[in-house]
Every structure is written in C-alpha cells, then in structure tokens.
Amino acid sequence: MSPLETLRIAFRAIRANLLRSALTMLGIIIGVAAVITMVALGTGAQRQVAEQIRSLGSNLLLIQPGSPNQGGARLGTGARPTLTEEDAAAIAREVPEVVVAVPTMSGAGHIVQGNLNWSTLVGGITPGYLTARDWRVETGREFTLEEVETAAKVVLLGRTVADILFPGDDPLGRQVRLANTPFTVIGVLASKGQVAAAGRDQDDTVLIPLSTAKLRVLGANRLSRTLVDFLLVKVTTDEAIGPAQQQIRQLLRQRHRLAEGVEDDFRIGEPFAAMEARAASTRSLTYLLAAIASVSLVVGGISIMNIMLVSVTERTREIGLRQALGARRRNLLNQFLVEATTLCVLGGVVGVLVGIAAAFGIGAMAGWPIWVSPASVILAVVFSGAIGVFFGFYPAHKASRLDPIQALRFE
Amino acid sequence: MPPLIRLLDIHKEHPLGQRKVHALRGVSLEIREGEFVAVMGPSGSGKSTLMNLLGLMDRPSSGRYLLAGQDVQQLDHDRRATLRGREIGFIFQAFNLLGRSTAVENVELALTYAGHPRKERRRRAAEALQRVGLGDRQDHWPGQLSGGEQQRVAIARVLATGPRLILADEPTGSLDSVTGREIMGFLRDLNAAGRTILLVTHDPAVARQARRIVSMRDGQVVGDDIQAEPPAPEATPAAGPGGHSVAVPA
C-alpha cells in the first residue's frame, strides 16, 4: 500500500471523529504554541539588543580619565584629564588584540547654516573612529590623514543634523559655521537609527578632525594640547576584550608612571557590557521558557498515545476485517502510526499558527519586538511529528499484533 | 491435481477461562476445486471454527491443513495474510463492511492490500458493484444501505478479487428469504464461474442448492452427501437481483 494511501486512511479516521481528534490535538497545539510564542518573544528581544550593540559598535573599550573608584563621571566631563593622543598611539602599537585606538574629544557645539541653526554633539576624532563604531559615510568621504594633521576645517554631518540644516538639499561641499568658524561639509554619515538603550539619537552629531576640534572648537579651555577626553579602542573579538583590557592597563600605568600601590588615573570600561549581559540573560531565559513549554508537548504526546490506544480497541473488529482482507502487520502498523503522526503534525501546524498569532498579539500590546525564525517553525513541526511517531508506536504495534480471529470476533 | 482443501485429523481447542472447549475433534475433509459445499449442523457443532481455520484466520491445535497442496501451517502471519487477501473471499453473516468507507471503497480494500494501483482498483470495484446491481450506489455509506444491499457489497468485494475459495458463514442468516435467495443466486454464479464455495447454513432449503452437504455434530463430521440431483440449472443473469429465480422454494 502506498504512503499516500495510508495517509488518506489516516485523514479519514481523523475526520470521522473530528471533535475527538481536535481535543486530542489540543495538547500538542498548546505545547507548540507556547514554545513558538516564547521563542518568538525571546528571539525578538535578543535581536533587538544585538542590533543595538551592532549599531553602537561591537567589541569596544572606552578609556576615560579618573580613578576607577570615582564612578559617576560622564563622557567628556570626566575628571582631571590624563589621557593623550600618544597613549592611543601606544595602545594601537603595543597591544596586538587592538584593531584601532582612537583619541576622541567631544562637547556641545552650535552649528549654523544660513538662517538655520542647531545645537548638537561635536566629536573630534581621527580617521579610525568610524572603523571603531562600524560607521559608514553614506555620501561624501572620510577625513584624510592630511586633513587631520593640518587641522582642516571640514565636517561630517550625522543624518539628523544634515536633515535639519539642509532640508531636501544635498549638503556635500556646502559651508556651515561651527563655533563661528566656517567648515566645509565633506560627507554625511549613514543613519544609526534611534537606539533607545544608548539614551540618545546617534545621528544627532557632527564629526570634525581631532586637531581642528582642539584648535578651534572644543580646545578653548583645555589644559593641554595633547590631552583628549577619552580613548575608544576596538579589539579583534569578543574573547579578546579581557586580555586586551589587562594589557592596556599595564601599558597606561607604565606610561603614566604610576608607582606600585597608586591607583589608576584612568578607567577602562565596556560601554555596552550591560547590554550584552542583558542579551545573554534574555537568551538563557528564552531557552528555559521554551524548555518548560516543551514539557506540555510531552503531555500532549501522552494524550495522543492514550487516544490511539482507545482507538485501537474501538476498531478491533475493523482490524480483524482488514486482516481477513489481506492486511499485513506492516500495513496496520503504518496505518495507526501515520494516523498518530498526522494528528501530531496537524496539531503542530495549528500550534505554530496560534503561537505566531499570540506572539504578535503580545508584541503589539506590550510593544515588544517579535522574531519568528523559520528554523523554530520547522523544528516545532518536525518535533511534533517525532512525538507522534514516538507515542503512536506502541498503540500501532499493538494493533498490528492482534490475532485475526480474535479481532474479528471482538465485541 | 491435489484437492483445493485437504484437512487431516484437525483438532481445535478454544481456551475458555481455566477450561478448554474442544470445538473440533478430528475433522478430515477433502474439497476439490470448483465444488459447492454446504456445511450444516446444530449450533456449537464447530462450523464457524472450521471456516475460520479454512480461511487462515485461525490455527488448528493439531492436524494438517493443505491448501492447494501447500502446508499452510508453516506460513508466517504475513504470508497467511497475503494468501487470504489473494485466494480467499469471506462473506459473513454480519456483512462486516467498514462503516467509514463508501461502498466502492469497501470493495477496493482487498485490492489495496494486494497492491493494485488505484485506478485499476477503482475500475474493478465499480465493475463488481455493477454486477451485483449496485452500480449507482458506489458512494453510499454502509449505513445508508439495507442489509441485503450491504451483503451485495460484500459479494462485490469477493467478485473484485476473484479468489479461488469463498467462505460464506451464514450469509443469508440476517436476511429475509427473498433477499437470501438473491445472495444465493450470486453465490451460484460464482460457483458456475469456477470458484470453490463453502457455505454454512441452518436452512435446508439453502443447503439444497449445494452439490454436497457436510454435516457436523460435536466437532466432528457426521455426514458427507453428494446430492443426487444437481441444483436446478439457472440462466446466469447479467446483473441485478431481478434476474434470479430460485428453483427450490423456501
């Protein structure tokens, strides 16, 4: 008998007892729906965090002046400045795990274009900054080394600033005034989007060469020409963060001539460590919830087995008749096995649909991101099928072992 | 050529709680291909037990059963099932149709297990239903058919596979005499076409239509008569119950 034939018989049996079949499937439906919902919510949250981290720049270390125990100091307004451009150069040179080390200054700035003006965050950077932040120039170009060395009056606009100062216009090559100094726009940065976790619009910023910033915009009341606000260091991989941190600390202590026992005059932090930790805990919570939900799948499987046993008993005479008409053990085994598996797969498919609907419902109500991965859907359906085979086997085996005459005479 | 059926000193004991019911006590019997045999005897004499053994639905406690010269005792469960599906047709008192399958699907069933392709099955099943006059009832459920019609579906089920041996255990037992005669007409047609038929009945009028009557009592064969007079010759009708006339009135 062909598989299609067996499937047809299974569908007929399921249809013949529609209400019972539906109730039998309920366990599987609920189990699968629960797993799909949990995984969709969990994966959605995970992807959101991962997306945020990616947009801020991954594998970053932030080195700020001040003692590690000081705490509370914020970017740019740090304690007594201690970090220099040379520190950055030394880190890049001597710590192998470091991809780039960028000395950076930042501060508020007022930018004017025609009769439009805007207050924004001004970053004084070297070319490595964009690499560190995984940031692209959308139109135009980056700073050249020469521009950095000669303190050229050129500026890169964040998307938001470009939109405000040049509504519906191409800002490339145009002039803006920053701290009363004319700057030429050489490029517009790609949008990083609104990152809630970062606390502010990443695109509301302008970048100028570090040298220019010191000379003309942010350097006015700074103590020294070589000091910077902070260093941004990008390391090769996630695993390299720890070792790199150790080596940088050694190097800076040495460079700052800090004696044994004197505390650091800088702090090394992972700006997004908290977010990464959140991503990790979300991930484990997702797996935990999915595991709990899949227990109900096993319960669903047991109810399938129960119903199939009842069904085999009810259909004992049918089994006897089929044997009289030439059904072999394999035919009967397949018939009941396919029936149980079909029930479970149908339940799985319905469960997936219910689960997706529930996930989007919850997501819409709570404002959470949802992500239904195709893998989770396929896995859920395949797993339901496996449950059908596993829990359907015993009843099917029982059916196939019935003695023909006893089955046919069964009352 | 060996006889189609050869039974040698068959015993059958049914377990019944602690005791055993000795249903067959040394039955020896030979039936040649093409015979039409009626089995008679009081209730409990072992007729159904004998039919079940012949149909490979059950195994004897002792004795030998040769079907077309082959010792079927040696065959495993699945080989016996295959042989049942191909060579043996059953007609039961209780019709035994699948309630959740239509008439044509019921007729197809044995062909399905014999591995015939779907198209051919459908054609042969439809043809068989046509021959028993139910060509227009193919898609009816058994519940929508009368007892006589259900038994005709069962006959069609046998017609479709064309088995060598047909075992009918009180096929008219649940039917009125007119409908019973119809069914007997089909059996006679099958026999005329060369099928070997064993028929269990309590009705002497029905039994008289067979060439040979085997009588049983207490699990033994107590009489085996070849009837002097062959059953009344009949025109073989093409189709439909109307075509049958029965020589011996009930």
Ligand SMILES: Nc1ncnc2c1ncn2[C@@H]1O[C@H](COP(=O)(O)OP(=O)(O)OP(=O)(O)O)[C@@H](O)[C@H]1O
């Ligand atoms: N499965 C069984 N378990 C126990 N005893 C059985 C079983 N089948 C038959 N018997 C017993 O074996 C004996 C013969 O039964 P069988 O059904 O062959 O009789 P029968 O001639 O067909 O009777 P009837 O004309 O009433 O159908 C009876 O005593 C019956 O009770």
Ligand SMILES: [Mg+2]
């Ligand atoms: Mg009987």
